[in-house]
Amino acid sequence: MVDAAISDVRELSTPAKRTGMRRMLQRKSSIAFLMTLPLILLIGLLVLYPAFYAVHLATLNKSMQRFVGLSNFTFLFNRETFWMVVRQSCIFALTAVIFKALIGFVVAHFVHNVPANKQRRWRGILLIPWVIPPAMSTLAWLWLFDPSYSAFNWILVHLGLSPVAWTGDAYWARFSVILINVWFGAPFFLIMYLAALKSVPDQLYEAAQIDGANWWQRIWFVTLPMMRNIIAITVLFSTIVTFANFDIVQVLTAGGPIDKTHVFATWAFRLGIQGGDIPLGASVSLFMFPILAVCAIFILRDIRRRGNEAS
Amino acid sequence: MAQVTLRKVVKKYDEVEAVSAIDLDIADKEFVVLVGPSGCGKSTTLRMIAGLEDITGGEIAVDGEIVNDVPPKDRDMAMVFQNYALYPHMTVYQNMSFGLRLKHFPKEEIEKRVQEAARILDITDLLDRKPRQLSGGQRQRVAMGRAIVRNPKVFLFDEPLSNLDAKLRVQMRTEIKRVHQKVRTTTVYVTHDQVEAMTLADRVVVMNRGRIEQIGAPNFLYHSPATRFVAGFIGSPAMNFLPCRLEQAGDGLNVRLSDSIAFAVPAERVQRYRPAAGKELTFGIRPEHLTEAKTNGSKNLATFDAGIEVVEPMGNETMVFFSISGTEVCGRIDPNAGARVGASMKMAAHLDHMHLIDNASGRVL
Known part of the structure; x- marks a missing residue:
């Protein structure tokens, strides 16, 4: 709410020159997201992907050719x-x-x-x-x-x-x-x-x-x-x-x-x-x-x- | 209920002597306040009484029994700390009952005592709260409650009001006095605030540099200080000190403050001061004994003219500041006396209340 209010005020002061992309980058929540993005990517790459890949692997047969469901377990x-x-x-x-x-x-x-x-x-x-x-x-x-x-x-x-x-x-x-x-x-x-x-x-x-x-x-x-x-x-x-x-x-x-x-x-x-x-x-x-x-x-x-x- | 006796008690940290051979007798049910500037050894003395500090020399006795080597837990004393030291993980009730629970008191007895103490301190509503949910004043009450429920031989207070704001401090001061009147227990109270000391104490012990300067009832200390330190420490605003010379004047004596100002010593004090005649001394007088000259002049008033430099109206009275031969002096006058900055005013010194101090020994003659 506060962010929106601030950007509204900015808009009024500098009339419609800014593109939509620019305006989005100005918002605090977007900036916060962009700044945490490297970490999110790292976690995705090094934690989430291996975890899901492990689950996927666990459902394959020994030669990793065939889906075998829970039979490994x-x-x-x-x-x-x-x-x-x-x-x-x-x-x-x-x-x-x-x-x-x-x-x-x-x-x-x-x-x-x-x-x-x-x-x-x-x-x-x-x-x-x-x-x-x-x-x-x-x-x-x-x-x-x-x-x-x-x-x-x-x-x-x-x-x-x-x-x-x-x-x-x-x-x-x-x-x-x-x-x-x-x-x-x-x-x-x-x-x-x-x-x-x-x-x-x-x-x-x-x-x-x-x-x-x-x-x-x-x-x-x-x-x-x-x-x-x-x-x-x-x-x-x-x-x-x-x-x-x-x-x-x-x-x-x-x-x-x-x-x-x-x-x-x-x-x-x-x-x-x-x-x-x-x-x-x-x-x-x-x-x-x-x-x-x-x-x-x-x-x-x-x-x-x-x-x-x-x- | 107990007497506490200190005999030649010494505390040394390595080679530094924090407390130097002090003697003190505290009577049963007495409220004694140790007061002095920071580093004067008052807290150390209190902590030695509590058993939290070892004693380097001398002995401490409770009811005639020497407790030098008795650990704090067996001394049956309760202490209120400056920052309250409440157990943050316990509720107010658990905090107050902790000592009793450790001593395996029956549940009903604990309940009775906690409720009674909570009633005295008006914290019955807070018993289920944790310390972090309490204000400073409430924490202070709980800390006192924790001491009261124990029904100990001695209460020890270590600057308990220092962390409170000014208004609350005055309020809690009255509260402590009220509690002591209800729960009459021997109390040793440490503070650096002379107002607290004066208002609370049956007897005040003024300490300085590890020594006791003077022991006495508040009013006695105020009117008959034994040393220059006590004279300057007790009372606010502080006593005025002026260099002076005691001169022989026929049968009497004169106190000469400057070339133009000299007072005749009151006749009843001449005998007392005679041995110091001719010496350079310090003249001490409290601000309230330097007033505007009134027409119905009582005995032993010395009047002089003063050029007023600063005027501080307080409402019920007015402080005026002026100089006597280069030393700033404070006087307390009637607000209607019409003091104006820059004006000259006729002031009167009440010589019945004067003090003469020997410069070498610092003792009041």
């Missing part, structure tokens, strides 16, 4: 490995996110209590795992986990314990990939929680102290409620990223032993790229979407309902 449902991958993806994502959040929270408290002039150094050191490309750091971990020559087993043997087949045994392999993911992802939580901690006014803690709250009650009744939104957002974000993790699992175990550590992304890669059945791989990767969507809806609704409580 029914095929997957009847395979035990698929359900194992679903289970492993969930266990992997849940455990990793919980431990990343817990460790991030605890370490953020430690760093928060470090005197300000030394804090930067600690923040920098603790961020290192997150800065190294995980494919590379996982290689280092791979050496650490090596059954015969690794540092871990060397220590275990010297402590009089028997060496562990870190990547050879199904349970230890699952433990190992989660461990590396936690090591890689915890600094992200640390930084987010540290920022959140700094935004809680000290006087709230002092007020709580005077109200009779002990250390634990101050965390429970002041820190956690004040950080609830940031916790929800980081957990959502990290769940998405962890669920879709590829590099750590691929480099460390490549899904083995006997497919026991496969997550959606690595199994989709195995079937689609390495196995040459791209439609089947696409169907596997599509499964991540509904699970993550449900998770995102719940978390975001919770954040919206509470709104921003920091007054």
